Amino acid sequence: MKTTPLFPFRYKTSLMVVVMTIILLQSGISTPALQTLGVGAEAPDFTLQDFSGARQGLATLKGKKMTIVLFWASWSGQSEKALGQMEKLYRQYKGQGLSVVGINVERQDIDAQALQDMRTVTDRLQISFPNLVDRGLVTFHDYGIIAVPTTVILDRDEKIIFEMSGFPLAGTRDMLHFVAAAFAGKAAPAEVIRKTGYQPDKKAVRSWNMGIKALGSKRTAPAAEMWFKKAISADPDFILPHLSLGTYYQEQGDPAQAREQFQQALNRQPDNASALSRMGLLLLEEGSNAAAKTMLEKAIKADEAHVPSYTYLGYLVGREGDLQKAADLFSHAEKINPMDYRIHLYRARMFEEQNSLEAAVASYKKALQQLLNRQ
Amino acid sequence: MLMLVTLVIGPGWLQAFSVSGNEGLCEKNAAALARDGKIDAGLAAIRQCIADNPTQAKAHVVLGHLLLDRGDAPQAMASFERALALEPRSSAARTGKGMVLARNGDLKAAESMLKEALQLNPDPARTHYELGLVYERLGDLQGALGHFKQGISAFEQEKGRQP
Numbered sequence: 001m002k003t004t005p006l007f008p009f010r011y012k013t014s015l016m017v018v019v020m021t022i023i024l025l026q027s028g029i030s031t032p033a034l035q036t037l038g039v040g041a042e043a044p045d046f047t048l049q050d051f052s053g054a055r056q057g058l059a060t061l062k063g064k065k066m067t068i069v070l071f072w073a074s075w076s077g078q079s080e081k082a083l084g085q086m087e088k089l090y091r092q093y094k095g096q097g098l099s100v101v102g103i104n105v106e107r108q109d110i111d112a113q114a115l116q117d118m119r120t121v122t123d124r125l126q127i128s129f130p131n132l133v134d135r136g137l138v139t140f141h142d143y144g145i146i147a148v149p150t151t152v153i154l155d156r157d158e159k160i161i162f163e164m165s166g167f168p169l170a171g172t173r174d175m176l177h178f179v180a181a182a183f184a185g186k187a188a189p190a191e192v193i194r195k196t197g198y199q200p201d202k203k204a205v206r207s208w209n210m211g212i213k214a215l216g217s218k219r220t221a222p223a224a225e226m227w228f229k230k231a232i233s234a235d236p237d238f239i240l241p242h243l244s245l246g247t248y249y250q251e252q253g254d255p256a257q258a259r260e261q262f263q264q265a266l267n268r269q270p271d272n273a274s275a276l277s278r279m280g281l282l283l284l285e286e287g288s289n290a291a292a293k294t295m296l297e298k299a300i301k302a303d304e305a306h307v308p309s310y311t312y313l314g315y316l317v318g319r320e321g322d323l324q325k326a327a328d329l330f331s332h333a334e335k336i337n338p339m340d341y342r343i344h345l346y347r348a349r350m351f352e353e354q355n356s357l358e359a360a361v362a363s364y365k366k367a368l369q370q371l372l373n374r375q
Numbered sequence: 376m377l378m379l380v381t382l383v384i385g386p387g388w389l390q391a392f393s394v395s396g397n398e399g400l401c402e403k404n405a406a407a408l409a410r411d412g413k414i415d416a417g418l419a420a421i422r423q424c425i426a427d428n429p430t431q432a433k434a435h436v437v438l439g440h441l442l443l444d445r446g447d448a449p450q451a452m453a454s455f456e457r458a459l460a461l462e463p464r465s466s467a468a469r470t471g472k473g474m475v476l477a478r479n480g481d482l483k484a485a486e487s488m489l490k491e492a493l494q495l496n497p498d499p500a501r502t503h504y505e506l507g508l509v510y511e512r513l514g515d516l517q518g519a520l521g522h523f524k525q526g527i528s529a530f531e532q533e534k535g536r537q538p
Contacts, residue, residue, distance in 0.1 A: 368504050
């Protein structure tokens, strides 16, 4: 089968300039797409309705070799590009064991109009792979999606082996190389492996997964610290346990230990957007605004779809009095992921600190509504 | 193109109480049907749960919420009252009654009922949310702000800081 070139020839010269600029900007960057999961983690299972109401799940839809799960919505322009690209991959590799599953995350409550909007998109793009509807956004939250679209690639054992938020040029190129190499039976290019394909020690992954599960309820949460420490002990270069443990300490009111863990993560991946963002929030909560701003701006440069960074930066500049810039940042975050309750939460905090009571109430209410809508 | 998040609360009312173990499976299945947009099927399922086990107060609470979602406030109130008769200290049933009272415009009675619910169980984020709505409608913005914040905090403490 003929492979469609990523860029038509006539655009090659100008696009090369853009691509090279982005590559230079993103050199050494990893772009985490998921808030709590990551490469090496077990993918959460799901069973959802398709457009006709039939329930289908990962167990039956997964590919023999690889499964691409694409979270998309009709209101996201980038989603259409992602759907189109996934359709090409699906047609090229479905005979070799690739499955693609689209999960529509249109909005919390799905009515007939929303279903029609989804169908319009998939019909127009002639999408042939299965698409499911995430009513209530349960799967969206299980995966900890931070941007729409998001691409998550799973191996045959349902382990996450690649993740990408948004649909950036460089990231898409990496994904295409990653998939092509896997089906050619070759290793992905070293640069791609370095950015996205670090395979942590299995024991470390197991311990980290146990920690994440422990965080799921108040009763078991205290055990999470022990599991994250075990994961770090098994593989100190696996940065997700450092991030999880740092967040755990932050929530326990221990910023010193939180900082140490975030720094450990940054020592290993200096341009990791999640690590930069979490360190930025920590500094923000400590009142170190200048340092926080540097961290958050760096996180956004590393991952232009990293919603938490836009949110925290919006709160920060709002506190400093630049309300227009704050509004722009919050609005940008909402465009990427309108389901993130923290956007409303931090906007509310900003308004409350400015004694804008009515606006604060409205934003806190929206944040709580989004939480309650989760199942 | 900014997508406005729906402001309508769906089956999130499940936050008002916890159902666990096998005895909650029937209620959970009914709620899942409602979440999938199959309200009639959800109602049929929860009525079957009640037929199978008429003394299960939680099932009456779920029925009340489904009826309220349908706009049938009088029948919803009757379901919540049946739940209270079966389980007089039910915080979830009081929250449901408070919601019906607020929808009927009886805000002071709703406030009182929701406060009773919180005294019995200070955790449910949903009860804080409903109380916040009542205070907002009463023009008490400080009260509303406090309960919305407590609701967020209760949710995060129960489920961990959300991704």
